[in-house]
Amino acid sequence: MRSRLLPLITLAALSLALTSCAGPAAQSPAAPSTPADGHGAIAGAEEVAEPQLGLTTVDDAGRVTHLDLLDESVTDIGAVAAPEGMATDGRYLFADTGDGVEVVDSGVWTWDHVDHFHYYRAEPALLGTVEGHGTATVATTNSSTTGGTGISFSGSGDAVLLDTEALSKGEIRELFRIERTPHAGLVVPVGSFALVTEADGEAGGSVVGHTAHGERTGLRESCVAPSGTITTRVGAVIGCADGALLAHVEDGAVVVDRIPYPEDAPAGAVTSFHNREGRPTVAGLAGPTDIRILDTRARAWTLLTAPAPLVQVTAVGDEDDTLLALAEDGRVLVLSALDGAVRAETAPLVAESVAGGATPVLIADQHRAYLSGPAEHRLFEIDYADGARVARTFDTTDAPAFVAETGR
Numbered sequence: 001m002r003s004r005l006l007p008l009i010t011l012a013a014l015s016l017a018l019t020s021c022a023g024p025a026a027q028s029p030a031a032p033s034t035p036a037d038g039h040g041a042i043a044g045a046e047e048v049a050e051p052q053l054g055l056t057t058v059d060d061a062g063r064v065t066h067l068d069l070l071d072e073s074v075t076d077i078g079a080v081a082a083p084e085g086m087a088t089d090g091r092y093l094f095a096d097t098g099d100g101v102e103v104v105d106s107g108v109w110t111w112d113h114v115d116h117f118h119y120y121r122a123e124p125a126l127l128g129t130v131e132g133h134g135t136a137t138v139a140t141t142n143s144s145t146t147g148g149t150g151i152s153f154s155g156s157g158d159a160v161l162l163d164t165e166a167l168s169k170g171e172i173r174e175l176f177r178i179e180r181t182p183h184a185g186l187v188v189p190v191g192s193f194a195l196v197t198e199a200d201g202e203a204g205g206s207v208v209g210h211t212a213h214g215e216r217t218g219l220r221e222s223c224v225a226p227s228g229t230i231t232t233r234v235g236a237v238i239g240c241a242d243g244a245l246l247a248h249v250e251d252g253a254v255v256v257d258r259i260p261y262p263e264d265a266p267a268g269a270v271t272s273f274h275n276r277e278g279r280p281t282v283a284g285l286a287g288p289t290d291i292r293i294l295d296t297r298a299r300a301w302t303l304l305t306a307p308a309p310l311v312q313v314t315a316v317g318d319e320d321d322t323l324l325a326l327a328e329d330g331r332v333l334v335l336s337a338l339d340g341a342v343r344a345e346t347a348p349l350v351a352e353s354v355a356g357g358a359t360p361v362l363i364a365d366q367h368r369a370y371l372s373g374p375a376e377h378r379l380f381e382i383d384y385a386d387g388a389r390v391a392r393t394f395d396t397t398d399a400p401a402f403v404a405e406t407g408r
Contacts, residue, residue, distance in 0.1 A: 176214030
């Protein structure tokens with residue numbers, strides 16, 4: 001089933017201390033300006049020859065630290081309020097404090113020009129707070145200099161769309177704020193629009209189209225228990241109890257495709273999707289051994305049974321059809337996305353974290369995987385193509401509670 005949304009308006013747009021530390025970063029960008037040439041450039045930022053990859057972390061107390069993966073230097077960015085959760089788009093960190101979302105600019109990003117990339121570096125910064133009440137769910141796009149960033153507050157019900165271009169200039173600007181019935185919902189940016197969930201009874205059940213200024217467009221799609229969203233090269237995925245919605249722009253309009261689970265799928269639904277940023281294939285768990293992979297190009301699901309109970313699964317989307325998984329015993333498994341076969345595995349690197357209720361983060365990159373061990377006070381770099389070899393280990397004095405790979 002496909003719905004179309006006609007365009008009505010266009011959008012203008014660690015405490016982690018590692019073995020060494022740098023001084024505090026500036027609290028605002030040095031020279032904000034508008035994008036210079038449509039290639040992700042911002043005045044005051046330096047364009048460089050390679051991606052400035054790093055691990056930006058927030059500890060339980062809110063301390064923000066950046067580890068440069070190229071030279072292993074460490075920058076203390078500052079502190080936010082104690083976070084309850086965190087989301088990222090590969091540049092910004094959105095720390096959910098329960099009473100709002102604090103925005104951190106890591107100062108490193110990549111601009112995707114489809115056939116090539118541009119890489120930038122600037123001063124990291126603490127940008128400020130988006131006010132709200134209750135758990136915040138953040139939805140981003142693959143651009144950190146244009147478009148919108150959506151935030152849904154479960155306590156107040158507020159649906160907020162931020163201007164991402166304004167974020168790139170150090171300014172938090174709301175394009176709209178809509179009052180809704182409080183629920184654990186979503187605000188998902190799609191081109192010059194946003195899809196906003198609305199609660200329909202106890203289950204919650206609709207996705208409604210809005211312009212960048214919050215005006216309703218007439219688009220409404222049923223989606224029972226909406227939960228989980230991710231943006232790929234193809235479009236924005238929204239998880240529903242019976243499958244997923246895929247929203248993308250086609251001929252100047254937003255098109256929504258419904259991708260139901262196969263009829264033989266067991267009970268359960270994916271509530272969190274993971275992949276290598278931007279790749280068309282995403283993965284999630286509908287149960288400890290129930291892996292579900294969505295190919296957004298083919299609009300098709302693949303169902304796999306995991307070889308062991310899992311905590312997280314993420315699709316690499318490479319030519320080898322690689323799937324990475326974190327097992328409940330703390331091992332990282334390298335699996336085949338075709339049949340679920342185990343290709344390689346690590347030792348139980350984060351067994352203490354998993355057993356103690358901490359939440360390790362597993363991140364897929366083009367060449368490496370990164371795993372956080374809050375209880376172990378370590379960050380691991382894993383070469384998943386080389387027998388799951390642990391390539392580097394970074395010891396920390398404080399727990400890396402929330403981790404993002406930035407510069408992507």
